[in-house]
Amino acid sequence: MKKNNPHKNIEIILSLLAFIGIWIGLSYNLGGPIYSDELLYIEMGLNNQRVANYGNRYFHVYLQKAFMALAPTPLDGLRVYWAFLIALTALLVYWSARLFLKDNNFIHGLVAVAIFFSYHMISDYAGVTSVDITAMMMTTALLFVYVLYLRTEKKWLVYLLGTLSFLAFKTKETTLFANVVLFGFFFGREGKFAFKNVVPYLKSLVLGFLGGIGLFIILDAAILGKPFFAISPATFREVFQNYAYTGGFRREPVSWYNAYLLNDILIPFLAFVFSGMKLNTKAITPQRKILWAFPLLLVSFITLNMLKIPWGFIERFFFPALPTIAFLAPQGILLNKPADKKATIHMGLVALIALLAVLGMRQFGMAYVENIDWNYGKFLDSVYFPVMLSLAILLLIMADKQTFLTFGFMLFFLVSWLMPQISHNYKYIYVEPTTGMKYETKYYPWLAFKEDIPISNDVEMFTTATIYENSEGETRMLSNNPYDILGMYNMLFDMRINRDNLTLVYHQEDIAEQILAQPYDFILLSVDDWQYLQTNSSKTVAQLKGEYSFQSDADEILVLLTLQDQ
Template sequence: MSGYSKINDKIISLEEYRGNGMKRKNLEIIVSILFFIALWIGLSFNTGGPIYSDELLYIEIGLNNESAPNYGNRYFHVYLQKLFMAVAPTPLIGIRVYWAFLIALTALMIYWSARIFLKENTAIHGLLAVAIFFSYKFISSYAGVTSVDIAAMLMSTALVFTYLLYQRTEKKWLLYGLGALIFLAFKTKETTLFSNIVLIGFFFDKQGKFAFRNILAYLKSLLIGFLGGIGLFIVLDSIFLGQPFFAISPTTFQEVFQNYAYTGGFRKEPVNWYQIYLLDDIMIPFLIFLIGGIKLSTRQITPQKKIVWAFPLLLVSFITLNMLKIPWGFIERFYFPALPVIAFLAPQFISLKVPSGRKGRLQLVVIILAALMLVVIMRQFGMAYVEQIDWNYGKFLESIYFPILLSVLLGLVILVEKQNLLTFGIVLFCLVSWIMPQISYNYKYIYVEPTTNAKYQIKYHPFLAFQEDIPASNDVKMFTTVTIYQDSEEETRMFSDNPYDILGMYNMLYDLRTQRDNLTLAYHQEDIPPQVLADQYDFIILSIDDWQYLKREFPEILAELEQNYSTQFDEDQSLVFMKPNSSTSN
């Protein structure tokens, strides 16, 4: 009976352990979701807005329900963005909340991708992965800018995460979701196609043997999900465009390919992506991503997991070749879809087994706190030292401190076969020492000195300076000039030389649906005299140079304008705003 009691006690203990494990897992899920919500809310504030032509174009397409076949592979981004603009008080608020949603949800999936990648992984892997993601400088340089490449980043992350979750749980509904994501990601941007390389994992069986027949067990479910994605687009295209088969129309695909039919010649020459970006801006995450992948390949890791490393490498190969076709050289945002994968794969070299028992866990906590305290101490020491020698702290980090940290980190990864608490503490110290300044940089340039918000304020200044006096109407007639754009420097350019950009800015600010005939844009100063008198405009915005030009060359026209319009200047005396007098207004 005593033997039976011992066995029974062990069974009860095992059930209690599993029950406690399930409770911890559920708690972790709840905490991660709450963190996602808090992050979403926090990132929605103090960001800028769309400042580039591409973003304004997709906003225009969404607001006006336009069909643009040459941008047919952007429409999931267009529709998703449209949803946020529709439910928010204003399109601008919707844009900012949408950007925050893209970043926060990507971060949530990065956490869980790192967490579930290997069975022995802990919350530490997830937290480090998220920290690496927020160390990327694009977080601040694109704050509030809903680039389609950020949406593509979300979709690629969702596709890879769903794949990993299926590998972990083998739940069939995830295959349906994965199939749908394959199509939806493609309709966000074509660079997401390269994330589909993870599907090669389905060609391997559980013993790691490759055979083409292995994928047959998954093909039906993936195809059903893929058709579901097409069905969703048929519904969306029917509602917003009145063209049910717009997404899958041969004409749409033909226009997309034609859009990339450049005739040759470089506006900017191709460059080495490894030299300019991978081994520069994201050097430490990229190197430990590579070294960790090599290290893990010698351990018991299945081919289904190994294949994930191929996506970032395949994408950089494609965009390198693409520079021969696309004439603009290095464009950082093209690589955004791969950045989350690098972030969650980089910490995978950490093979820390969490100690059991209260004493072991206490030791782990002490090691973590000691590593974090040492990070702070070394930061204070470094700042004091560079001040003493009259040097720049940022240059000290880049030239001295980070190379030493990288050497120590790579040495540990390569030389130490079995990690313990001490080696983990050193790794944590090295990683956090690199990550913390990068996150501080992003925080500074989002909340303290908001760079993108400042660019937004400059670009939209002609509208913002006279916002209270500008009429908001779908029938508005507005007049402005390209001189406003041309007279400013690259980083301080107001408005645009593209009329659709200006219309997009106006529509977004005032939640309107104006079209091309609502705007008269004078491309040259000599075009101003005949065009400015050709119609009765609801408002006119000129540069001070335009004003001086009319005053000098066409005083009679300026006199007529002053008779029919009231005039005011912005605070900088760089712009002139004119609005019809009450006696002349319609």
């Protein structure tokens, strides 16, 4: 990369401005933590907890903690943190695609970013700070630094690779497979494999790795009060023990190719495969080819992992490899620079016609499906895209070289496919926020009584699992896990309560005895719980009415009792 290239400097500035704009825009998502894992990591960060069996998650915990601490509320911090992860990953995807080959230009970067934003996981997890999304950002950072080193050969990048390798590992174990790119250092400039080739890099990689360990020692000492927590043998034992599942499957294993690669991300994955095969016929070095190994190794690992863990197919396990597919997919695009001004004008006209054709086909398709009383999305998935994909594959097989016609058709196909995917994400982040609705459902008891629930680090609360068990849907209200409930309270109200502050009753027949065991600052019951008490324990109800104030939510499905002033 040339140092004094004004066009490159402008591109860097524009990409950084785009990163900031995307970060700000995505921060206005309405999602929040809705799964137990996310709530656990929030609790670990807010209360500075040492949870050894999740010892390989602490870089995610610390990053998340920083955003929660800097924001006005932890929830605001989580939303900004999620937006940061997505925006930074997009920036890294752009430059990884842009710098991968010497002849690449901004079009490769833009196509890669568009593919990344076509993934439905972005709207499916909007505002949900899954550790797999942090792992995705970390693996993309590691691979970007590797690509940047191949272009610049600056030694400090090798140190940074070592550091990122350790930090990524302390985010999640699936990031380990991104380190396959380090085998690129075993190849010389001529592309020949030899162990001696890696020797000049070993010292820098090891020192960088040790630097990552040193950083963690400082973080563990400052936050947990235990400097060697991250690298303690006891921590590693607990981590391995955490995966010692026995007793068969809760969900049977399924093929990742059928369920995901050739389904949800069919076109990006086919483009990823095509690019790898096409570049294999060129004089591309093994150092670059090795990047294709990461997604394939990861899917092999998580496939075999289904034999060990009982949960079957879990989409988010593959998140770390999605940006890699996005920035490698456009590498098969060989854009010949127009020979003269006339050729440039011709290419511009072809591009304009292709884009207008996309809009025309969209209007035609929507009018057609309305006429036959069908769904436009189903028309795209079932008819339009399969036909277009077939034609694109045929064109790739038959065309010997790029012409204005092939360029125009491929642009037409790519934009036709990308537009609905990106608009899908926009719709379900901002217009009909999927995770926002799930968040409002799960947190409904807190949100319904937000102005009346006592807020204190010394609060004593009482609730039942009936609220969770009586609700329906993908994300039910509250939880039957006490640590989820604590995490929700702490996150919403920026408190630091622990297990001693919560009494959670699982069976209605136990409510009467435990609800009078001590005074509680507030009691949260379902209407079923309250009716059960009225029917089976009138004395308990009478005593509660003398000590607590009562109110119901607007939907009359919950009852809140708050302790009267003594």
